[in-house]
Amino acid sequence: MKCWLLKNPTQNKKFWMLCLILVYYLGFEDAKVNFVSKKRGKFMLTLKNKIVFITGTTSGIGKSCAYAFAKEGANLIINARRIGLLNEIANDIRNKFNVKVFAYELDVRNKKAVLDSIDNLPEEWNSIDILINNAGLAKGLNKFYEDNPDDWNEMIDTNVKGLLYVTHAILPGMIRRNFGHIINIGSIAGHDAYPKGAVYCATKHAVDAITKSVRMDTIDKNILVSTIDPGLVETNFSNIRFYGDKEKAKNVYKGLTPLTGDDIADAVIYCATRPPHVNIAEITLLAARQASATVVHRE
Numbered sequence: 001m002k003c004w005l006l007k008n009p010t011q012n013k014k015f016w017m018l019c020l021i022l023v024y025y026l027g028f029e030d031a032k033v034n035f036v037s038k039k040r041g042k043f044m045l046t047l048k049n050k051i052v053f054i055t056g057t058t059s060g061i062g063k064s065c066a067y068a069f070a071k072e073g074a075n076l077i078i079n080a081r082r083i084g085l086l087n088e089i090a091n092d093i094r095n096k097f098n099v100k101v102f103a104y105e106l107d108v109r110n111k112k113a114v115l116d117s118i119d120n121l122p123e124e125w126n127s128i129d130i131l132i133n134n135a136g137l138a139k140g141l142n143k144f145y146e147d148n149p150d151d152w153n154e155m156i157d158t159n160v161k162g163l164l165y166v167t168h169a170i171l172p173g174m175i176r177r178n179f180g181h182i183i184n185i186g187s188i189a190g191h192d193a194y195p196k197g198a199v200y201c202a203t204k205h206a207v208d209a210i211t212k213s214v215r216m217d218t219i220d221k222n223i224l225v226s227t228i229d230p231g232l233v234e235t236n237f238s239n240i241r242f243y244g245d246k247e248k249a250k251n252v253y254k255g256l257t258p259l260t261g262d263d264i265a266d267a268v269i270y271c272a273t274r275p276p277h278v279n280i281a282e283i284t285l286l287a288a289r290q291a292s293a294t295v296v297h298r299e
């Protein structure tokens with residue numbers, strides 16, 4: 001082999017070119033750096049071994065995101081208030097995907113708990129690459145003057161202040177490491193206001209504004225900021241909105257095929273795997289029979 005290479009300078013060049021091409025296609029997968037993934041196409045960011053922090057992972061979109069990122073080989077920090085359910089999900093993900101999962105109970109409304117838990121993450125977990133701000137809810141669907149102000153507090157404290165606390169705690173580390181991606185789960189309610197949804201719509205308009213401002217504030221820090229804005233997704237969302245009234249919750253999706261948590265997770269994964277020079281500012285996803293927050297065609 002050695003003699004053949006020395007005797008044939010042209011072949012020699014070809015041999016090294018071939019080696020380079022092989023290294024390019026086979027290599028880099030295990031390094032926790034921003035190299036390309038050969039699985040999804042040669043220019044896309046690999047999620048393998050990335051640390052992804054997802055809020056609100058006990059159901060719906062957050063849970064789907066946890067499974068989708070684990071499937072791509074990412075290690076997860078997941079949290080929510082229902083710790084029993086969260087631990088079950090964490091174990092299932094570990095068993096299915098052989099990734100590391102750090103699960104802990106967190107109410108994103110609790111500023112101190114958010115800051116302390118993120119400040120005190122074990123060293124192997126504190127370099128968060130991707131943050132998915134998903135925890136959120138709607139409470140009630142009433143004319144504004146019939147609303148219960150306690151519901152406003154819950155929505156504002158979770159959807160807006162919770163998102164702010166988590167982002168404010170995680171962003172400085174991303175800035176120090178000069179790498180990070182924040183993906184907020186907004187809503188079509190952040191673009192279109194609809195009747196009986198004054199405060200929920202206001203919180204999602206706030207998420208839209210926060211997304212845009214934070215993107216501007218971090219533009220020189222190699223941080224990407226995106227929002228994924230779904231329309232009708234069938235999750236536990238409507239059960240919570242109607243205080244556990246399952247009949248009312250079911251009617252929201254009657255006569256059409258709604259989106260699923262997995263549809264939204266798919267868009268989140270797309271957003272997180274673009275080449276390094278691309279930022280997806282916003283993706284709006286609607287059910288096929290939904291034209292806006294208020295215009296829906298039901299069979």
Ligand SMILES: NC(=O)c1ccc[n+]([C@@H]2O[C@H](COP(=O)([O-])OP(=O)(O)OC[C@H]3O[C@@H](n4cnc5c(N)ncnc54)[C@H](OP(=O)(O)O)[C@@H]3O)[C@@H](O)[C@H]2O)c1
Pocket residue numbers: 055056057058059060061062079080081082083106107108109134135136137138158162185186187188229230231232233234235236237238240261
């Ligand atoms: N479903 C839709 O049609 C739709 C449309 C547009 C946008 N969205 C948005 O999508 C996000 C996820 O909603 P979803 O549809 O997946 O609803 P979901 O099935 O009810 O899930 C909500 C998740 O958020 C968690 N959560 C709620 N309050 C929390 C708090 N204070 N602290 C920590 N975690 C909390 C819940 O966990 P615990 O209860 O265990 O804490 C749960 O895991 C929300 O931001 C929602 O506004 C939903």
